[in-house]
Amino acid sequence: MSSTQNQQKIAIIGAGILGLLTAYRLKDENIQLDLYDQGGFPAPCASYVAGGMLAPYSEIEHMQPEWVQASLDAIQYWQEFAKNSKTDLDFAQNGSIMIAHAPDRYILERFKDHISHAAPQAGQNVNIKDYEPMLKERFHDGLFLHQEAHINPRHVMDEIISTLQEHEHIQLFKKAHTPSELSDKYDHIIDCRGMNAQNDLANLRSVKGELAIVRNPEFQLSRPVRLMHPRYPLYIVPRKDNIFMIGATQIESDGQGVSLKSTMELLSALYSLHPSFGEAEIIEIKDGLRPSLPDNLPQIFVEDNIIRLNGSFRHGYLLAPIMAGAAIDFIMMRDNAHINILTKGEIHENHTQRQSLKLRGAA
Ligand SMILES: Cc1cc2nc3c(=O)[nH]c(=O)nc-3n(C[C@H](O)[C@H](O)[C@H](O)COP(=O)(O)OP(=O)(O)OC[C@H]3O[C@@H](n4cnc5c(N)ncnc54)[C@H](O)[C@@H]3O)c2cc1C
Incomplete structure (x- = not known):
């Protein structure tokens, strides 16, 4: 694209x-774009350790219907x-x-009981042997949520960066900046x-998530499995080559590092699925901080x-496409169906009359 x-x-x-998906969605606009990350490309961030579950119904207890639709x-x-x-994103x-x-x-x-009222068509009780036969020794039935999906976050990040x-007209810089430094x-x-x-966002808090990745040549899954657990909603996501990710703890903390207790809980949850996990190879155990607001839903804030x-929060991959799309439409002064929920009503669908908004939750 030539510069004007x-x-x-x-x-x-x-x-x-x-940031990456917003940059990706801006690539076909007539703009000059500079993308900064202090950690490089890909950066070691929450997005790098995420499970890649695209699971609105599993999270329906925390979402209103308009969020499920989004x-x-x-x-x-x-x-x-x-x-x-260009590459396989799983x-x-x-x-x-x-x-x-x-x-x-x-x-x-x-x-x-909750989902039967909130989204009656979304879930169906099924026999495990018909869907995930390797689990049939220990589990008889389960709830199948047919519209849910998953993707491999690291492959997505690599794909976007290489594109x-x-x-x-797009430049990538391994450099730290604050928005106010660049606003002129x-x-x-x-x-x-x-x-x-x-x-800049006083209400922002971190919710730590820990995860483990293992290889188990003796085991197969066709889809993510969510194991109900009294402390965290745990899920096992199948990747290529008999690799499985189990995540994630949910701890109100900004401390980094994986605790022994969490590691034991994650790995024993895996072992409880199938005895072959006893011989699985541990590939990595990591943690990340989920940026979270008081209602655990994302938000777009505008100030000048x-x-x-x-x-x-837990929905970075699930909701990044609509957040990036809404931010770009806002800049390009186009209407956007999701802008209203993403700005908590500060900006409406038809926002051609843009106004400077006072930043909500500003420090
Ligand atoms: C264990 C775990 C599992 C998860 N699983 C899922 C899942 O299955 N599905 C799902 O949808 N979501 C999941 N999430 C949530 C998801 O990962 C987050 O919601 C999402 O990654 C947040 O993305 P972000 O771009 O806002 O922040 P981040 O990924 O944290 O990225 C922020 C970036 O900003 C850079 N940066 C910070 N300050 C500066 C500065 N001053 N200058 C330059 N660069 C800077 C950092 O280096 C970093 O790269 C999970 C999270 C965790 C921790």
Whole structure:
């Protein structure tokens, strides 16, 4: 794309999934884009350790219907994205299954009761032997959520980074910045710093998640399985080559590092699925900090030429497509169906009359 004097100059700070996908969706606009990340490309961030579950129904207890609809739109986006991608992103929409051991069965029953009212068509009780035969020794039935999907986050990040590097009008810098440092130099600054935006978003808190990745040549799954657990909703995501990710703990903490207790809980949950996990090879055990707002839902904040995308909590991959799309439509002064929920009503669908908004939750 050739440069013209009228091109807008945009900076994105932070190349987690929100910054990366926003940059990716800006690649075909007539703009100059600089993307900064202090950790490089890919950066070791929450987005790098995520499970990649695209699971709005499993999370329905925390979401109003408009968020579920937005999530389904986002899954469709990922499906197209994976279809057009140069590499295999392990995207699959085979649904997911919720199961529980006998002592935790009450959690599954409570969930079934909730979803039967909130989204009656979304879940179906099934025999495990028909869906995940390797689990049939220890589990008889489960709840099948047929619209859920999953994708491999690291492959997505690599794919986006390599695509951005092919575009002349996009530059990537391994460098730290604050939005206010850059606000005179660019038409728009998109702040995607995750937990590092805490100085500008007083309500932002971190929720730590720990995960383990193992290889088990003796075991197979066709789809993610959610094991109901009294302390965290645990899920096992199958990857290629008999690799499985189990995640994730959910701890109100900004301390980093994986505890022995969490490691034992994650690994014994895996072992409780199938005895072959006793011989599995541990590939990695990691943690990340989920940027979270008080309602555990993401939000877009606007203040003059700074647009902040943050608070995606457990839903960064699930909701990044709609957040990136809404931020770009806002900049380009186009209507957007999701802008209203993402700005908590501060900006409406038809926002051609843009106004500077006072930043909610500002420090
Ligand atoms: C264990 C775990 C499992 C998860 N599983 C899922 C899942 O299955 N599905 C799902 O949808 N979500 C999941 N999530 C949530 C998801 O990972 C987060 O919601 C999402 O990654 C947040 O993305 P982000 O881009 O806002 O922040 P981040 O990924 O944290 O990225 C922020 C980036 O900003 C950079 N940065 C910070 N400050 C500066 C600065 N001053 N200058 C330059 N760069 C800066 C950082 O280096 C970092 O790269 C999971 C999270 C965890 C921790």
